[in-house]
Amino acid sequence: MDIKAKIDLIEKGTMEVITSEELEEKFKKDKPIAYTGYEPSGKIHLGHAITVMKLKQLQEIGFKIKILLADYHAYLNGKGTLEEIEETAKYNEKCFKALGLSEDTEFILGSSFQTTAEYTEELYKLATLTTLVRAKRSMDQVSRNSENPKVSDAIYPLMQVADMISLDVDVALGGMEQRKIQMLARENLPKINQNPPVCIHTPLLHGLDGDEKMSSSKGNFIAIDDDEKEIKTKINKSFCPIKEIDGNPIIEIAKHFVFPNQEKLLIERPEKFGGNLELNENELLDMYVSGELHPMDLKNAVATYMINYLANVREYMANN
Template identity: 65%
Template structure:
């Protein structure tokens, strides 16, 4: 694959690449590593799936993919005891495999190296280079809302930067909520004598309630292993204002998970409401914006199609859970 084709695969669907010139240099390397970290959580949902799809793209582009199951980060972010968090990590790894990551993708628990003396020393060195204000700002979209913040919140981003060093990362992937931490890594790793990673940022999927981010803690998510009737119920209740495209989670789900797989979406409607439609993404957006397509018809069709697309994921998880 030539460099232009490789670059196009990597940049597809990304909001930004920091920086494109550096990405070209990474692509030319014979051995190159892309990483993303996830806090182990109860359910893997469509928001996670957007970034997993990007990691699959990076595998196709010749990168070794490393997935950090960040159990200590989750602990610092108040997601439960270490025992509870570790228990869910294996299931999360199976979910990411179910979404299509290859067997060559490498999974690591953060606790497998984050308590080492050399790791801890790098965190201390980074702490000397980072202001309290910047550390707190970098966590603004990641931590849970609280009036009185924990010291753990400023340790978290420092550890995430050092993770990139210990995992020998050429390229870091994350949603836009990770951007400030990634920029912290780019600014400060060279001060410790190490190169900056290229950073790729993917869109955040709005929650089914219309809030800024799909999140298991907010119960505004569609899990990748939800049964079709559950998907239908969640989407039927979802925020989907008539005529509005921006910030509409149902439109976003269609974009990221249906039209990325298929060229057209069939909208099933009774004859008295105009009958079935067979639409491209452009046609769907135009009709919806003009209010020629009812939100309920859109919801029903997206729910059916999404359930069909996720069927192999559900089957994989049922098989591996036995």
């Protein structure tokens, strides 16, 4: 595969790549490093799986993958004691392996390097360059909207930038909620003689309740290790407005998980309601918007697909 084909593959299904020209330069390295960080704070769900799918693509075309299990970040974010977070991190690592990342994926605890003198020095340098207003703009949405944010909320984004130095990152991958922090990295790393990463942003999945983000803390998710009954129940109860595709989590699951892996989705329904259908993505969207495809028929089809899609994950989790 030539470099252009590799870049086209990376860009497919992403919201943006900043920048494609810089990404082309990264391929000149023998083994460029792509990283993403996850806060060990709960179940691994389909929102995480979107970034893992992109990590797998990067891995297949020659990138070394580093996954930061950001235990100190979780601690600063009030997600439990360090001991509790460590146990969650072990579970999360097992989940990421179950999703099919190769054996040479490197899993790194933040606490393994975030108290070193070298890391602290870089963090202090970044702190002198970053205003409180800029730090607040990079905080997560909950912290930004808080009337009384903590100092830890402002340290959090600076640590993410410092992580990129310690992990020698060429490419930083994250959902669109990470964009402000990644732009902070691109803005400030050159000021301390460090190379800025290429930034790849993947879409966010809406929560099953229609919330703007699928989140383990909100309970509006499908966990990758949910059993068949849980998947079926959660999808059947989910928000799926008739004729509406924007912000519809079931449509999004079909878009991001079904059609990248197969051309058509089987819709099973009784003859009195029109009989079975096999629809490609455009046909499904057209029929749903027109009202010819009922939300429950869509839900049943997506639930059946996701039960099969996650079967290998459930098997891995049960046997490892």
